[in-house]
Amino acid sequence: MNILISGASVAGPALAYWLRRHGHTPTVVEPARQVRDGGYAVDFRGEALDVLDRMGLLEQVRALDTHMGDAAMVDGDGNRYATLPAVIFAGDLEILKGDLTRILYEATRDDVEYVFGDSIASLEQDETGVRVTFARGEPRMFDLVVGADGLHSRTRELVFGPEEPFLRHLGIYTAIFNLDNYLGLENTGRLYTVPGKAANIFSARDNTEARAALHFVSDPLDYDRRDVEQHRRIVAEHFAGEGWEVPRLLKEMMSAEDFYFDANAQIVMDRWSEGRVVLLGDAGYCSGPTSGRGTSQALIGAYILAGELAEAGGDHAAAFTAYERQMRGYVTEHQQVGREGAERFFMDPPT
Ligand SMILES: Cc1cc2nc3c(=O)[nH]c(=O)nc-3n(C[C@H](O)[C@H](O)[C@H](O)COP(=O)(O)OP(=O)(O)OC[C@H]3O[C@@H](n4cnc5c(N)ncnc54)[C@H](O)[C@@H]3O)c2cc1C
Structure with missing residues (x-):
């Protein structure tokens, strides 16, 4: 299938990788002129490391580990009054988000079409496919469209409407x-x-x-x-x-x-697909920075979505249903972690 992916950060390139492995033809569109370097640090926990390993990328990611040690909580004079263990904020492995994106991009760029400097302008679907118009490029037809375009997803807006009802501050x-x-x-x-x-x-x-x-x-x-x-x-x-x-x-x-x-x-939705369009990563189920799980969700969601599409042998509706069923509990748990993390985010200063 020809599959358009909107967003070249974590979820998008990871999905492109798995779709290629299953014999599909992904195209990734990203408004930035090139992959975004640098950025903040993101960490991985648990199963996401297995996914990176299955992609053959774990060693490359480990090589860019920030190796962050414990941090000091300081008062107004810069004096340490408590120590914050690295495992709390750096997880099992921490890397700059831009470094992760670059690794995923390099692993896919040779056999995936990347279109930088463009974005989806409109989507129109029927039983044969999705007609997509772009801000710059010519209109094209795709079998499926995946919104991997983050918290403020344009794909979500085009298909499900404005973000307000889905956004939990x-x-x-x-x-x-x-x-x-x-x-x-x-x-x-x-x-x-x-x-x-x-x-x-x-x-x-x-x-x-x-x-x-x-x-x-x-x-x-x-x-x-x-x-x-x-x-x-x-x-x-x-x-x-x-x-x-x-x-x-x-x-x-x-x-x-x-x-x-x-x-x-957070993005809270009761379904992540509509016809031939499906949401992936933060676009569909952002759990918030305080969950520390968003990158893992993006990687695991990509793996599961591509796996279900392969399993369903072309029946995208069955694949999307199975993807939602597999991801729902995992996401709900992380969103709870994100909410609790936000509640206790501001640790008490010394008295
Ligand atoms: C401050 C902060 C700290 C975080 N720390 C952690 C952490 O420690 N651990 C962790 O696991 N997660 C962390 N996260 C969350 C993590 O960054 C995200 O969950 C993860 O990047 C989600 O990946 P994604 O690919 O779904 O979306 P994003 O990384 O948001 O990428 C979306 C992509 O879509 C592109 N895009 C936007 N609009 C369009 C459009 N119209 N068309 C096409 N493309 C578009 C963007 O340019 C971007 O490339 C943190 C997030 C923040 C904000």
């Missing part, structure tokens, strides 16, 4: 950005917490750089998701007047090139 906003490792951290991090806010810095890329994160509690905010300068201002306003390294971090944030800002949120 976890009450936290997060900004993450690159900066020099000016504290000289060696495979470790520093975390500073005040009620409802947390700032942290971790070393990255063999201590040659650092990543900072600023988290704050908030009800849903009204802002333009594409206006990065507005995002920086929102974060700066929330952290104005805070101590420790926060003033320096805010200054670094204002000019950081690799800057991420979003709500911590």
